[in-house]
Amino acid sequence: MDAIIDVRGLTKRYGGRTVVDHVDMQVARGRIYGFLGPNGSGKTTTIRMLCGLLTPDEGSGTCLGYDLRKESRKIKRQVGYMTQKFGLYEDLSIEENLSFIARVYEVPDAAARVDDMLQRLGLAGRRAQLAGSLSGGWKQRLALAACLLHEPQLLLLDEPTAGVDPKARRDFWDELHELAAGGLTVLVSTHYMDEAERCHQLAYIAYGKLLAQGTADQLIAGAGLVTWSVEGPALADIARALRASDALNVASFGTALHVSAASAAALEAALAPYRGTGIAITPVATSLEDVFIALMQRSQDNFAS
Template sequence: MTLAIDVAGLNKSFGDKHVVNDFSIQVEAGRICGFLGPNGSGKTTTLRMLCGLLTPDSGRGEALGFDILREADEIKRRTGYMTQKFSLYEDLTIAENLQFTARVYGLDRRTERVAVALDRLGLTARRDQLAGALSGGWKQRLALASATLHEPRLLLLDEPTAGVDPKARRTFWDEIHMLAAEGLTVLVSTHYMDEAERCHEIAYISYGRLIARGTAQEVVAASNLVTFHGEGPQVDRLAQELLGKPGVETVAPFGAALHVSGADRAALEATLQPFRRDPYRWREVQPTLEDVFIQLMSGAQDNYP
């Protein structure tokens, strides 16, 4: 196994706020690792430390075989970074933006590289369109083309599909998997559970601390959650009544249905017993990653002083 990321004990504070607390992780080359967690949990800060864009206050480790403290510049040269906010020039065309990126990196064969990137991401027909006139999905494709133009070995994606329609998200993720199959290591933060499930593995960060790690299936299994799915007229209105009762850790409406979860099976079943009558119907289901996410969020403690 070749590790693209191997770090331990990373810490980062901004003023009195301890944003990343004793973070350790290993990521195999060619894997897609998803970062989940509440807003303000340090996901972006963690991503930036892993690739040399931000220096940790303490800790050690390597990225792409380079020391994250002493050789950060080497890591940055081999890293692509796509931010949530579109950061290319809106008054330049698609092709002009990619030509500019090629010059910034001092790439050879610029015209050829740009043509390949345009073709790969389906941008050739729009090459002369101004970036500012693109929809969210096309801006996303342009940003990905720019982030990978210099053929990085590590790619950081910070909530890359926020505000993008489902079809564009599907196309984007198909491309990410193709890149990973070619050996690119991808670290991506997301709030979409379907995207998290498309990652090879996930890491849940709760206000600076890593509290869950593994494949989506492993994280769900480790939660020890028991989940019941309730249906019936206005069953979702039982959420407030059930929340806080013995055995109930999370209650989440799913459309017209209700997911009720907890780790104490006996207590949970006892609480639900009075509601096991018409017009309600209950059945035990496999917890979803969203059930686990909600459980972890409910137990998360903000690190803001």
């Protein structure tokens, strides 16, 4: 499978701080590549460099076969970029927004293309509705339709489902998989672990550094974590005590704690004082969220003084 994105050493600095630090990335055609990491980790800056909106300070590579530095204009013409915030005209109707975008991209037979997109994304019945009056889920559909009008080869989605209800998120992801099956490549940043698990491949970036990449199963296996579940009374007190140890990763999951460490021996040593006090300790499978919490805790904030 040919690489739609192939970059090495991608680096961007602002005011003496490195916000993207020598990132290497390869993404194959027709794949959904999930980009995860805490706020301020460099995800959006990386996406903007990939689509030609920002020029890297260091590094090289190609996107859609075009050089990132020399051919950024050609990249922009073949990329659909959906930003974090709704960016279309709220005082225009759904159809008027799409017609305007079609003219900007000089889409052939624009009226037919707009009508086709309205039908595909279930917007036809609302075509005359003002964009500003739409709910979050419908705005999301309109933004996706606008990204797809010019038939891009690469779709870049920057936290596209923030503030959208679970049903709309599921429908959105079903559509992404349909698009990928048709050969479209998708790079999506998200904070939702259920969405991450629906990606073909994942990358975790924290404070500018790419810490891990692979499938969900590969990331879990590569983390080398052992995880136990702790249930019972006074969990808040237990969590505070366990979090004092740098060797443990502790997260609340409903009525239980997930405690992860590099070995069962480390977990046993930490939890031994609580055995016989009315709490239940059971081994559980390490989840993707456990892995990402551990990666985040190990990361150093590049803006910390």
